[in-house]
Amino acid sequence: xxxxxxxxxxxxxxxxxxxxxxxxxxxxxxxxxxxxxxxxxxxxxxxxxxxxxxxxxxxxxxxxxxxxxxxxxxxxxxxxxxxxxxxxxxxxxxxxxxxxxxxxxxxxxxxxxxxxxxxxxxxxxxxxxxxxxxxxxxxxxxxxxxxxxxxxxxxxxxxxxxxxxxxxxxxxxxxxxxxxxxxxxxxxxxxxxxxxxxxxxxxxxxxxxxxxxxxxxxxxxxxxxxxxxxxxxxxxxxxxxxxxxxxxxxxxxxxxxxxxxxxxxxxxxxxxxxxxxxxxxxxxxxxxxxxxxxxxxxxxxxxxxxxxxxxxxxxxxxxxxxxxxxxxxxxxxxxxxxxxxxxxxxxxxxxxxxxxxxxxx
Amino acid sequence: xxxxxxxxxxxxxxxxxxxxxxxxxxxxxxxxxxxxxxxxxxxxxxxxxxxxxxxxxxxxxxxxxxxxxxxxxxxxxxxxxxxxxxxxxxxxxxxxxxxxxxxxxxxxxxxxxxxxxxxxxxxxxxxxxxxxxxxxxxxxxxxxxxxxxxxxxxxxxxxxxxxxxxxxxxxxxxxxxxxxxxxxxxxxxxxxxxxxxxxxxxxxxxxxxxxxxxxxxxxxxxxxxxxxxxxxxxxxxxxxxxxxxxxxxxxxxxxxxxxxxxxxxxxxxxxxxxxxxxxxxxxxxxxxxxxxxxxxxxxxxxxxxxxxxxxxxxxxxxxxxxxxxxxxxxxxxxxxxxxxxxxxxxxxxxxxxxxxxxxxxxxxxxxxxxxxxxxxxxxxxxxxxxxxxxxxxxxxxxxxxxxxxxxxxxxxxxxxxxxxxxxxxxxxxxxxxxxxxxxxxxxxxxxxxxxxxxxxxxxxxxxxxxxxxxxxxxxxxxxxxxxxxxxxxxxxxxxxxxxxx
Numbered sequence: 001x002x003x004x005x006x007x008x009x010x011x012x013x014x015x016x017x018x019x020x021x022x023x024x025x026x027x028x029x030x031x032x033x034x035x036x037x038x039x040x041x042x043x044x045x046x047x048x049x050x051x052x053x054x055x056x057x058x059x060x061x062x063x064x065x066x067x068x069x070x071x072x073x074x075x076x077x078x079x080x081x082x083x084x085x086x087x088x089x090x091x092x093x094x095x096x097x098x099x100x101x102x103x104x105x106x107x108x109x110x111x112x113x114x115x116x117x118x119x120x121x122x123x124x125x126x127x128x129x130x131x132x133x134x135x136x137x138x139x140x141x142x143x144x145x146x147x148x149x150x151x152x153x154x155x156x157x158x159x160x161x162x163x164x165x166x167x168x169x170x171x172x173x174x175x176x177x178x179x180x181x182x183x184x185x186x187x188x189x190x191x192x193x194x195x196x197x198x199x200x201x202x203x204x205x206x207x208x209x210x211x212x213x214x215x216x217x218x219x220x221x222x223x224x225x226x227x228x229x230x231x232x233x234x235x236x237x238x239x240x241x242x243x244x245x246x247x248x249x250x251x252x253x254x255x256x257x258x259x260x261x262x263x264x265x266x267x268x269x270x271x272x273x274x275x276x277x278x279x280x281x282x283x284x285x286x287x288x289x290x291x292x293x294x295x296x297x298x299x300x301x302x303x304x305x306x307x308x309x310x311x312x313x314x315x316x317x318x319x320x321x322x323x324x325x326x327x328x329x330x331x332x333x334x335x336x337x338x339x340x341x342x343x344x345x346x347x348x349x350x351x352x353x354x355x356x357x358x359x360x361x
Numbered sequence: 362x363x364x365x366x367x368x369x370x371x372x373x374x375x376x377x378x379x380x381x382x383x384x385x386x387x388x389x390x391x392x393x394x395x396x397x398x399x400x401x402x403x404x405x406x407x408x409x410x411x412x413x414x415x416x417x418x419x420x421x422x423x424x425x426x427x428x429x430x431x432x433x434x435x436x437x438x439x440x441x442x443x444x445x446x447x448x449x450x451x452x453x454x455x456x457x458x459x460x461x462x463x464x465x466x467x468x469x470x471x472x473x474x475x476x477x478x479x480x481x482x483x484x485x486x487x488x489x490x491x492x493x494x495x496x497x498x499x500x501x502x503x504x505x506x507x508x509x510x511x512x513x514x515x516x517x518x519x520x521x522x523x524x525x526x527x528x529x530x531x532x533x534x535x536x537x538x539x540x541x542x543x544x545x546x547x548x549x550x551x552x553x554x555x556x557x558x559x560x561x562x563x564x565x566x567x568x569x570x571x572x573x574x575x576x577x578x579x580x581x582x583x584x585x586x587x588x589x590x591x592x593x594x595x596x597x598x599x600x601x602x603x604x605x606x607x608x609x610x611x612x613x614x615x616x617x618x619x620x621x622x623x624x625x626x627x628x629x630x631x632x633x634x635x636x637x638x639x640x641x642x643x644x645x646x647x648x649x650x651x652x653x654x655x656x657x658x659x660x661x662x663x664x665x666x667x668x669x670x671x672x673x674x675x676x677x678x679x680x681x682x683x684x685x686x687x688x689x690x691x692x693x694x695x696x697x698x699x700x701x702x703x704x705x706x707x708x709x710x711x712x713x714x715x716x717x718x719x720x721x722x723x724x725x726x727x728x729x730x731x732x733x734x735x736x737x738x739x740x741x742x743x744x745x746x747x748x749x750x751x752x753x754x755x756x757x758x759x760x761x762x763x764x765x766x767x768x769x770x771x772x773x774x775x776x777x778x779x780x781x782x783x784x785x786x787x788x789x790x791x792x793x794x795x796x797x798x799x800x801x802x803x804x805x806x807x808x809x810x811x812x813x814x815x816x817x818x819x820x821x822x823x824x825x826x827x828x829x830x831x832x833x834x835x836x837x838x839x840x841x842x843x844x845x846x847x848x849x850x851x852x853x854x855x856x857x858x859x860x861x862x
Contacts, residue, residue: 008447008448008451048453049451049453051453062503062504065502065503066503068395068399068485068488068489069489069492069502069503070489071489083455084453084454084455085455085456086453086455086456086458088456090400091399091400091456092456092457092458093403093408093456093457093458093459093460094458094459094460094461095832096828096832097826098459098460098461098827099459101459102458102459105458105459126642127646129642129644129646130640130642132644132645132649135645135648135649135650135651136648137647137648140648171640191504192503192504246752246755247509247511247512247513247514247516247749247750247752247755248512248516248517248747248748248749248750248752252516252524253516253517253518253521253523253524253747254518254521254523254524255521255522255523255524277496277500277501277502278489278492278493278495278496278501278502279489279493281493281496281497281501282496282497282500282501283500283501284500284501284506286500286523287496287498287499287500287501287506287507287514287515288507288514288515288516288523288524289500289506289507289514289515290514292506
């Protein structure tokens with residue numbers, strides 16, 4: 001069908017074979033059986049590229065950079081061709097008023113038909129005055145764009161849960177998108193998010209017309225349904241009590257478990273061990289660095305100190321997910337914000353008494 | 362990290378220094394290529410004009426400047442033109458919608474535009490592949506995880522599959538080769554070809570003419586060593602005959618025009634060790650069209666960062682100007698080559714074109730240097746040295762009750778330094794003075810303009826409602842898109858309208 005995503009990919013030099021490979025890879029990332037590949041391919045062959053509006057708030061643009069590394073089938077060919085990226089401040093050609101026009105055109109002419117992607121936290125203190133873009137408060141822009149979107153996707157920990165801007169003492173009272181617009185926001189957390197998860201979500205949406213199944217934190221189960229600890233290639237060393245004790249020691253060189261060095265894999269839900277990063281090149285534990293639970297709410301406080309051993313590893317079954325475990329950090333975010341702070345503070349006192357600071361929760 | 366290492370007087374192992382040099386090099390090369398092709402090229406390249414290009418003539422042009430395989434192929438450029446045509450005809454222009462296409466300030470012939478668009482797409486693929494070199498050493502990109510106070514977290518052991526080994530070295534060398542090929546055969550020839558159509562920009566966008574570099578690529582393991590490959594220095598008033606030594610104590614910030622308040626007075630410059638960050642937002646509370654930047658109004662979240670009392674430019678141009686003045690052999694040779702190719706003198710460096718050219722020159726310098734760092738790592742491993750971190754001060758119990766430090770770094774975007782004050786083993790003060798802020802810093806109490814603003818003075822504008830020329834100069838600084846660019850864009854526009862009319 002002319003004008004379809006598949007047609008568009010063909011016009012950009014992607015072969016039928018590459019196209020089907022991409023559909024298969026996406027199905028695998030989504031945890032779908034290969035019998036779903038024809039359905040994904042069919043959907044992409046029929047649908048026009050949906051408009052995407054990508055907003056930046058309090059962030060470092062790491063998630064945008066991450067998207068540029070997407071690899072299946074090949075980076076920008078996915079992001080620039082499967083979707084029509086109508087507004088993205090970093091890589092769009094226009095600036096200033098011309099850029100504002102792109103945003104305005106999309107959200108008015110394609111009302112109800114565009115996907116909104118949010119990168120960065122939204123400051124709420126003092127009426128939201130701590131982030132203006134183009135003379136408008138980010139909190140206003142966020143609400144306006146969300147109102148006409150057919151799907152809302154938050155990428156990276158800042159947009160999902162507040163991230164770095166919301167770390168103690170959170171001077172601007174920064175919040176994740178869910179806390180601003182409510183409703184259904186699909187969260188793809190991480191610092192940054194893994195681009196393959198983003199691609200898989202978009203394709204899922206195009207194929208089935210709905211967002212994939214989410215946990216109570218809005219994270220797609222296909223990517224955040226399992227503990228890093230349970231999928232980790234170093235798990236046998238944990239089970240056998242073989243731990244790295246110091247940087248560069250024999251255990252470190254032999255790839256033993258990083259738990260004693262502060263690894264937060266036992267509290268972190270993400271598919272890093274299976275899909276890895278940069279076309280499967282590596283991921284933090286593979287490289288020798290502990291996981292810092294970058295896809296966990298408030299990891300800058302909850303997973304801190306990064307290099308101190310977790311005091312207790314909860315008994316976690318292989319089938320558990322974040323909801324079933326009810327791990328303090330995970331469950332806390334689902335609770336009210338005030339309660340959240342209290343639980344987090346209590347947890348911190350229990351686990352990290354050494355580093356207790358002014359108690360400014 | 363370097364600030365803490367300096368505060369605690371930690372000397373890192375050889376391997377950590379070499380690994381940092383390798384990662385810094387990868388970062389710089391990758392960042393500069395993305396900046397040129399994906400964040401800056403469309404200020405010079407008219408995508409729509411490329412549709413009018415003749416593929417055979419494009420191949421003739423491209424093969425005359427480089428033997429990059431695709432450049433000689435008319436069918437390759439025909440395919441790119443076809444894809445571009447289909448893209449435009451789809452009516453879904455995405456990131457290319459509302460560009461200033463057809464603007465009179467675009468000077469490239471259609472064939473050069475098509476060549477650049479083709480390489481824009483090639484560079485997207487190249488960067489995704491090349492950055493895997495960083496993931497090999499640092500787990501992932503963006504946001505690698507391997508940096509530690511005292512060294513690196515990626516172990517080295519030639520007899521382990523879970524550590525940096527001979528296979529890692531071989532892969533790194535391959536990535537380095539491919540980077541060199543792309544820079545030599547695509548980036549540099551494109552840069553020279555495009556620049557040759559925009560020589561008037563060697564006289565536009567000079568800026569403050571004061572340049573600062575902390576120096577980077579350490580040759581020894583001491584904190585903030587001055588023994589570096591790309592030299593440190595301070596040059597004032599474009600005077601290439603005099604390079605002052607850098608003294609971190611001369612770096613100050615004041616907030617008379619910034620949305621903060623200082624206990625001792627907003628107009629009193631503070632050294633970062635004594636720095637304060639107390640917000641004092643006085644701007645509009647609701648949607649606004651323009652900021653009031655008149656008189657003494659505060660108008661920026663960036664502090665007025667000054668070195669020795671004056672605004673300084675940081676970044677590739679600063680590093681290259683300082684290296685040139687210092688007689689750095691490889692840098693001087695390359696800069697003279699590029700100036701000769703364009704038929705301009707060293708004064709042309711002080712411009713928007715000079716800034717963009719300096720970024721390309723630096724990329725080639727670093728791409729040429731990268732293999733030697735990888736070989737240095739191999740040689741050190743061969744000696745049997747597997748140490749990656751100095752852990753003597755890993756436990757806070759080993760620290761003194763009070764300590765102060767600073768850590769220099771030359772990021773791709775420019776000079777960056779963090780200052781830390783440690784009291785009772787906790788952070789008492791931490792101030793980052795980052796390159797995007799140095800260049801975008803606002804006016805100070807004396808009314809001195811910051812580098813970005815100064816560089817815009819005198820810019821000719823063909824169409825005030827389409828200020829493409831302003832964007833060229835601002836983008837030439839590689840501004841920190843994440844923080845300040847929106848304010849700069851909006852303000853830039855108002856300044857243009859006021860001054861040009």
